[in-house]
Structure formats: structure tokens, C-alpha cells
Amino acid sequence: MSELDTIDLAIVKALQANGRMSNAELSQKVGLSASACSRRLDILEKSGVISGYHARLSNKALDYKMMAIVHISLSGQGAKTLSEFEAAVKLCPNVLVCYLMSGDYDYILRVAAKDLEDYERIHRDWLSALPHVVKINSSFALREVIDRPNVGL
Amino acid sequence: MSELDTIDLAIVKALQANGRMSNAELSQKVGLSASACSRRLDILEKSGVISGYHARLSNKALDYKMMAIVHISLSGQGAKTLSEFEAAVKLCPNVLVCYLMSGDYDYILRVAAKDLEDYERIHRDWLSALPHVVKINSSFALREVIDRPNVGL
DNA sequence: GAAACCACGCAATGTCCTTGCGAAGATGAA
DNA sequence: TTCATCTTCGCAAGGACATTGCGTGGTTTC
Structure with a gap:
């Protein structure tokens, strides 16, 4: 373009x-x-300027009432370690966002859950099972202040 | 519904x-x-189950190549302090996501910037100017691993 | 068992999307 | 300057699409 x-x-x-x-x-x-x-x-x-269109679902209507921010540290930063972790995290449907980060931790995740019990399940069955993880730190959103799909033009 | x-x-x-x-x-x-x-x-x-439709823009095509995760702590947690901060942060177009959080810090933000210089401007003109802020900690995404608009159903 | 209710498919009508075509303006070379 | 070329526009036509009314069948309620 x-x-x-x-x-x-x-x-x-x-x-x-x-x-x-x-x-x-x-x-x-x-x-x-x-x-x-x-x-x-x-x-x-x-040309890819617009890469797609998506329906925006009300998380409330779909019963996803909890949003967690998860900081994850791995045992190393080798290419194989990273790619194995990433391949695994992509399989979890509750992970909305995952970035490889600079700074104190390696990855930051945004995870949607229906309730605390659901999050406990996700943590147990998915997050804890991710390869090479040495530390998981979950924080919970108390309130959504902004959630824009894109930068305001 | x-x-x-x-x-x-x-x-x-x-x-x-x-x-x-x-x-x-x-x-x-x-x-x-x-x-x-x-x-x-x-x-x-x-009924609100679908709350809208949005074009998904390629950040790359629009020259937004940087994504920052910003942790912010305020001087207090009183209702007035929080609502003044939130009203101000909503005005910054580069802030894609903002959550009030439990845990070590008060707010977490996801901020899009064109480049480091642009981020420096955003940090100076917007983030530093937010009321009641006592600490700002910026981390930068090295790579986007997942960015889903909604929970995988 | 009858009435009310609900979701469906069909059909019709009005709207919308796309493609071909010719014109107007911009760009660049001789 | 002048001519050729390129781009983007608007218009028009044909085919596709969305919506609404209507009648049917299956299910719930009293």
C-alpha cells in the first residue's frame, strides 16, 4: 500500500x-x-491495512466475567524454549493476548474466565502445564476502564 | 437473552x-x-450478546510497530482519585486497554506507539500528566504471540 | 384436547454490491 | 507546450442480497 x-x-x-x-x-x-x-x-x-472484521461479543452475555493478567517467567530464553512455550500457549482458548516481553518477566498474558472456579481450572489444566515455566503471577482485573479494538485514529 | x-x-x-x-x-x-x-x-x-462489529487494522500497516505494557500506581485508592485518573486516561487515543487491578499496582495499560520516539512523546504528554500517579513502569513487547479479539468458543 | 406460542421456510419487494465503461484530472517525456 | 499514459471518478445495469409478511408444523399450557 x-x-x-x-x-x-x-x-x-x-x-x-x-x-x-x-x-x-x-x-x-x-x-x-x-x-x-x-x-x-x-x-x-x-493490501492488508484492514486485516479482518470481527463481531464484538459481550463477555458478560457470554458469562466471561473475569479477566486475569498473568506474568510468566521461563527457565531460559533459548529459541527452542520460547517456541515450545508459544506453541503450547496458543492452544489455550482462554488466552486472549500473549506478548513476549522485555523486562522482569518473559511473557504477559490476558486470560478470560467465567468465574474464579473457571480460572482455577484454566490455571491448573493450561497455564501450569505450559512447558519451561518457572513462575506464574496472576492478577485480576477489578474493573474494565478501556477496551478499544484499535488505536484511536 | x-x-x-x-x-x-x-x-x-x-x-x-x-x-x-x-x-x-x-x-x-x-x-x-x-x-x-x-x-x-x-x-x-x-439483546447485546453481539455488541458491535469492528474492522481489525493491521498495526504494521498503520505504522504502529510498538506495543507497551504499562503498570501504574496511584497515590491512593479513594473513589475520587480513581475516577479522576480514569477520566484522564480515557482521553489518550494510544491507550488500547486499561484495567483497574488487584495486586502490586493499581492499573495496567496497553499502549500502542509508532516507534520509540512516539512512545517517548506519549509518556511525556499523556502518561506522566495523568493525575495521582506515583509510579509508572513501562515494558515493551518484543513479539506478539497471540492477539484474539474474543475468547475462542 | 384446544389455544397460544414459537421458530421455521417460502416468496416478494426493495435495496445493495459489483463490474464495465467513458470522462476528467494529474503526471511525465519529448 | 503537447501528447500519451495512468489513475480515480461517477453513472448505469445486472445480479445478489436483506427483510418482511404469511402460512405451517411442532411444542407448551391450561
Whole structure:
């Protein structure tokens, strides 16, 4: 992708707010004809600027009331150690986010659970079973203040 | 919403993977007629199980190459202190996630930045300016291992 | 057992999406 | 400057899609 102009940004911004907006509404909002808008969107998708669309589910409605932040330290930082850990953590459906980090610990995870009992199960069956882990530190979110899908443009 | 049956779950799951899927494709995927599928989706949206749809932007394409995890401690935990901090942090567009936490620190933030210089600006102009902050600890993500929008169903 | 209820499929209608086409403006070389 | 080329636009048409009303069948309730 060469560069995003004002209209591209408007398209991206609108679909960030409402990813299921019709092309007709979108084109009107950004001040283009439907055909021109459709073609631009096609380019934005194919070039990877927009990498997908996702329904946002209410965690409450789905009974996921707990969010845990987990700091994990491994026994080493060799490439094999890291890749084995990562392959394993990817299999756990409750892990929403996992980053390899600089600093005091190796990985940080964001884990969704239905309740404390559910988290205990996840901790026992998944987190404790991850390879090369030497330390797990779980903190629980008391309240969600912000949860944006993307950076505000 | 009373309860989600198998078909509702299939709808939600499909739209989680592709939020812009047409109703025609969706109905075929879950084994319903288009009309029945449209009516179910309408209920799922109005009842709040699906709270929205969002385009997923490639941070790389938008030049957000850095992700920071920031732990913040406040000078106190009074209601006024917390709400003033939260009102201020909500204004920073680079903060993707903010949780009030139990444990060693008060808040955890996930902050997107274009590069180190950009992060330095965010830290100076936004984070340091947040009220009641006594300690800021920034760690940087070396690699994204997982970033799911929702719990895997 | 009858009535009420619920979710379904079918069909129709109005809307929407996409593609081809020609025009307008920008860019660059002779 | 002038001409060729390239890009992006709007319009129009054809096919796909979404939604609504309606009738049916199965289930619950009294």
C-alpha cells in the first residue's frame, strides 16, 4: 500500500466503529460514490491495512466475567524454549493476548474466565502445564476502564 | 437473552471469525434459511450478546510497530482519585486497554506507539500528566504471540 | 384436547454490491 | 507546450442480497 489519504482514513475509521456498515452508507459518509468506495475498500482489504472484521461479543452475555493478567517467567530464553512455550500457549482458548516481553518477566498474558472456579481450572489444566515455566503471577482485573479494538485514529 | 443454543453459538462464532460475512453465507453455514438467520442475528444484536462489529487494522500497516505494557500506581485508592485518573486516561487515543487491578499496582495499560520516539512523546504528554500517579513502569513487547479479539468458543 | 406460542421456510419487494465503461484530472517525456 | 499514459471518478445495469409478511408444523399450557 502506497499511502493512506484522507478518504482512506475516513473509510478505515468508519469501519472501525461499525464494521458491518453497508457500502452504501459508508460511501455516503466519506463522500464518494458507492462504486468508488467499494473499490477503495477492496484495496484496503487486499493490501492488508484492514486485516479482518470481527463481531464484538459481550463477555458478560457470554458469562466471561473475569479477566486475569498473568506474568510468566521461563527457565531460559533459548529459541527452542520460547517456541515450545508459544506453541503450547496458543492452544489455550482462554488466552486472549500473549506478548513476549522485555523486562522482569518473559511473557504477559490476558486470560478470560467465567468465574474464579473457571480460572482455577484454566490455571491448573493450561497455564501450569505450559512447558519451561518457572513462575506464574496472576492478577485480576477489578474493573474494565478501556477496551478499544484499535488505536484511536 | 434467555439462552444461546447451538445455532446461536454457530452464528456468533462465524461472525467472530468474519464479521462482514453476508447473511446469505451465514445462513448457509449454520444450516438455516436466510430469513430465520436474519431474525436470530437481529435478536443477538438487540439483546447485546453481539455488541458491535469492528474492522481489525493491521498495526504494521498503520505504522504502529510498538506495543507497551504499562503498570501504574496511584497515590491512593479513594473513589475520587480513581475516577479522576480514569477520566484522564480515557482521553489518550494510544491507550488500547486499561484495567483497574488487584495486586502490586493499581492499573495496567496497553499502549500502542509508532516507534520509540512516539512512545517517548506519549509518556511525556499523556502518561506522566495523568493525575495521582506515583509510579509508572513501562515494558515493551518484543513479539506478539497471540492477539484474539474474543475468547475462542 | 384446544389455544397460544414459537421458530421455521417460502416468496416478494426493495435495496445493495459489483463490474464495465467513458470522462476528467494529474503526471511525465519529448 | 503537447501528447500519451495512468489513475480515480461517477453513472448505469445486472445480479445478489436483506427483510418482511404469511402460512405451517411442532411444542407448551391450561
